[in-house]
Each structure stands twice: as structure tokens, then as C-alpha cells.
Amino acid sequence: MALYSSSVEYGLHCLLFLVDSSGAARASSLDLAEFQGISPSFVAKLFGRLKAAGLVTAIEGAHGGYQLARRAEDITVLDVVDALEGDKPLFQCKEIRRNCALFADSAPSWATKGLCSIHAVMREAESLMKQSLANHTLADLSERVQRKAPKTFSIDANAWFADRKTAKSRRKSSDK
Amino acid sequence: MALYSSSVEYGLHCLLFLVDSSGAARASSLDLAEFQGISPSFVAKLFGRLKAAGLVTAIEGAHGGYQLARRAEDITVLDVVDALEGDKPLFQCKEIRRNCALFADSAPSWATKGLCSIHAVMREAESLMKQSLANHTLADLSERVQRKAPKTFSIDANAWFADRKTAKSRRKSSDK
Numbered sequence: 001m002a003l004y005s006s007s008v009e010y011g012l013h014c015l016l017f018l019v020d021s022s023g024a025a026r027a028s029s030l031d032l033a034e035f036q037g038i039s040p041s042f043v044a045k046l047f048g049r050l051k052a053a054g055l056v057t058a059i060e061g062a063h064g065g066y067q068l069a070r071r072a073e074d075i076t077v078l079d080v081v082d083a084l085e086g087d088k089p090l091f092q093c094k095e096i097r098r099n100c101a102l103f104a105d106s107a108p109s110w111a112t113k114g115l116c117s118i119h120a121v122m123r124e125a126e127s128l129m130k131q132s133l134a135n136h137t138l139a140d141l142s143e144r145v146q147r148k149a150p151k152t153f154s155i156d157a158n159a160w161f162a163d164r165k166t167a168k169s170r171r172k173s174s175d176k
Numbered sequence: 177m178a179l180y181s182s183s184v185e186y187g188l189h190c191l192l193f194l195v196d197s198s199g200a201a202r203a204s205s206l207d208l209a210e211f212q213g214i215s216p217s218f219v220a221k222l223f224g225r226l227k228a229a230g231l232v233t234a235i236e237g238a239h240g241g242y243q244l245a246r247r248a249e250d251i252t253v254l255d256v257v258d259a260l261e262g263d264k265p266l267f268q269c270k271e272i273r274r275n276c277a278l279f280a281d282s283a284p285s286w287a288t289k290g291l292c293s294i295h296a297v298m299r300e301a302e303s304l305m306k307q308s309l310a311n312h313t314l315a316d317l318s319e320r321v322q323r324k325a326p327k328t329f330s331i332d333a334n335a336w337f338a339d340r341k342t343a344k345s346r347r348k349s350s351d352k
Contacts, residue, residue: 003179009269012294038274056287077297090305092178093185099213102332110324117320118188121253121312122180129230129305136297137200144293149284156278 007084011046012141015080017161018056019072019142020154026065031164032074035157045086053083062169072139078130080138090129091122180196183260185287186214187222188216188317191256194232195248195318196330202241207340211333231257238345248315254306256314266305 015098016023027035033043035093047066050056056066068075097116098107113122146154190208194201203211209219223242226232232242233250238248244251273292291299322330 001179001263004267006268006270006272008267008298009272009294013272027259035277037277038272072279089178091180091184092182094182096182096185096189096212096214100333101211101213102329102336104177110326111323117317117324118185120318120320121309122184125305125308128308129301132301132304141293141297144296148284148293153278160278 003088003090004085008081010036010043011050011084012017012077012080012138014043014046015050015056015068015075015138016142017157018066018068018144019138020158026059026063026067027164028065030064035160039044043051050080050083053078053079053135062172063165068138073137073140074136076134077136077141078111078133081133090126091119093122094128130176178268179264180257180261183222184257184322186212186219187226188253188256188314190219190222190230191226191244191251191314191319192293192318192335194242194244196334202235203244203337203340204241206266207241207337211336226256226259229255231255231259238348244314248318249313251314252310253312253314253317256308257309266302267295269295269298336337 013036014029017032017035024032029044030040030057031041031046038098047056047058051066054069057069058064058066093116095116097113100107102109103111189212190205193203193208193211205220205223206216209216223232223234227234227242230245233245234240234242269292271288271292272288276283276287279287
């Protein structure tokens with residue numbers, strides 16, 4: 001099993017639609033889910049975590065939805081990963097160095113002092129991995145994604161989100 | 177849950193005892209497990225994987241046991257991790273970029289060409305993490321561990337393994 005589940009893939013794809021300063025920059029979790037063909041209840045759960053971590057804010061009302069809580073340049077991929085997955089370690093250490101048959105009832109201090117050398121190697125690898133995730137922001141990721149797509153995609157996507165907002169407003173008006 | 181389970185911790189600790197060129201350099205998985213106070217059946221399973229990956233060889237007979245299949249300088253931490261855990265990915269990608277509501281029945285080639293930008297960021301982080309694990313060998317890890325321990329530990333450990341071998345030989349002789 002991978003360290004990071006589909007939460008990260010779904011969450012990052014959703015957040016990239018909130019980077020755009022036009023139509024989709026404020027969208028409901030339902031619209032983001034339906035636009036991408038993914039589970040609305042799962043996306044709603046992810047946005048609960050992103051909000052709790054202070055990465056998005058929820059605006060109420062017919063023109064409401066989620067928006068980024070700070071500039072896309074100031075939200076790193078690591079921020080999103082930590083918000084969605086918690087601080088998952090690369091390596092599980094059970095400190096078996098304490099159990100050596102030679103130690104009888106209690107391990108001597110030299111055997112348990114500091115980090116286990118194996119754990120230290122794993123921590124170094126984890127730190128490099130996390131530093132790499134911290135080097136990418138939603139802004140630069142969005143730029144990469146946009147470079148791949150034709151300009152019409154952004155226009156069509158914004159129109160789709162705008163249509164959904166209009167339909168939602170109409171439903172609210174007719175309910176009154 | 178961590179990406180790498182206790183298999184890696186247990187496996188690396190066991191292998192470090194096989195680096196030493198003296199008494200413990202050839203030991204059974206049972207002795208290695210009992211010396212470290214860990215599950216013998218689990219350690220036996222791990223050695224099955226290490227053998228299949230070509231990192232250890234099994235020598236039969238009263239003085240037999242596992243030994244490293246190549247020099248400790250030529251076995252990296254990544255080799256051991258891959259042998260014990262398989263090539264676990266950091267990130268699970270379900271290619272949701274194909275599902276966009278605008279694509280109707282099939283996604284256009286620009287949307288699915290190459291690696292998804294999010295996946296690419298994750299792959300970069302994973303690659304740095306694995307490179308870091310590949311930079312460490314059993315030889316340098318063993319040196320670090322040995323620097324922490326008093327010299328008497330190595331002597332006592334070797335004596336413990338030698339005693340086990342002697343006891344095993346005696347049992348075999350009395351069985352004849």
C-alpha cells in the first residue's frame with residue numbers, strides 16, 4: 001500500500017481549481033467532485049480536513065463555496081499532504097534494540113541513547129522526501145497543469161462552474 | 177500507518193549481525209530472533225525474502241546459518257527495503273484527470289499524456305527518498321551502530337552466538 005492514499009490526489013486536484021482567479025476559484029465540494037467524476041462524500045470529508053488545517057475557508061450563501069485561505073504561492077504540497085493524511089512516518093520503529101538477550105531486565109543507556117542508527121537513516125530519507133514536497137506550491141503546480149491544457153479548457157471549466165452557480169441561485173430563488 | 181513496517185527494522189537489525197566477520201557472521205534466523213527478543217517465525221519469513229532477493233545465502237549443517245551474499249559495502253538500505261517490502265510507492269494515483277465532466281466519454285490526449293503533474297511531484301519526492309536510502313550501506317550502518325556500543329558488547333554477542341552453535345552441535349551429536 002502507498003504511504004499517501006487517493007486523498008492526496010483528490011485533494012490536490014480539487015485545490016488546483018481554486019487557484020484560478022476566475023469562475024471556479026470559489027466552488028462547493030459537490031461541484032468540484034462532480035466536475036472531476038469523484039465521490040462527493042469523500043471530497044466533502046477532505047474539505048473538512050483542509051478547512052481544519054487552515055488551508056481553505058468556506059463562504060456561505062448562493063455564491064459561496066470553498067476558497068483558498070491564503071495565496072496559492074504560500075500553500076505547499078506538503079501543507080496539503082499533512083492536512084489530508086496527518087504526519088505519517090515513513091518508517092515504523094519498535095525500538096527492538098532494547099530487547100537484546102544480553103541486557104537481561106533493562107537495556108544499558110548506550111543502547112537506547114539517541115535515535116537508533118537505522119531510524120536515523122530512515123528519518124534522513126523522510127526529511128528529504130518532505131523537503132521536496134515543501135518545495136512545490138499550489139501556484140507552481142497549477143502553472144504546470146495549465147501549460148498542458150488548451151486555453152479553451154479553462155474557459156469551458158469556468159463556464160461549467162458558473163452554470164452550476166446560476167442553477168443553484170435559481171433553485172434558491174424558486175424555493176422562496 | 178507508516179510506509180515501511182517493522183519488517184525493515186527487524187530485517188536490518190538482523191543483517192547488521194551478519195556484517196561482523198567474527199562469531200555472529202553466520203547465524204540461524206532462530207538465533208538472530210532470540211538474541212534480539214523478536215518473533216522467530218517473523219524473522220524466518222523475512223530471511224525467506226532476503227534470500228529470494230539474493231541478499232543472503234543459507235549454509236546448511238551444524239555450523240550453518242545465513243550469511244550475506246555479497247560484501248556489506250555492496251548492500252544498500254534500499255536493497256533491503258525493496259527485498260522486504262517490495263517496491264512500495266509513496267503515492268497512489270487513480271488518474272482522476274481522465275474523469276472530467278467536460279470530457280464526456282473519452283478524455284482528450286492532452287489530458288492523459290505523460291505523467292499527471294501531481295504524480296510527477298510525488299515521484300520526485302519518492303526518488304529523493306529512495307536515493308537517500310541507496311546512499312547508505314550495511315557496512316556504514318554497522319560502523320555507526322558499533323561506534324555506539326562498548327567493545328565488550330561485540331565480544332559478548334559473539335560469545336552468545338558461539339554458545340548457541342556449540343549447543344546445537346552437541347544436540348546433533350547426541351541425536352546420532
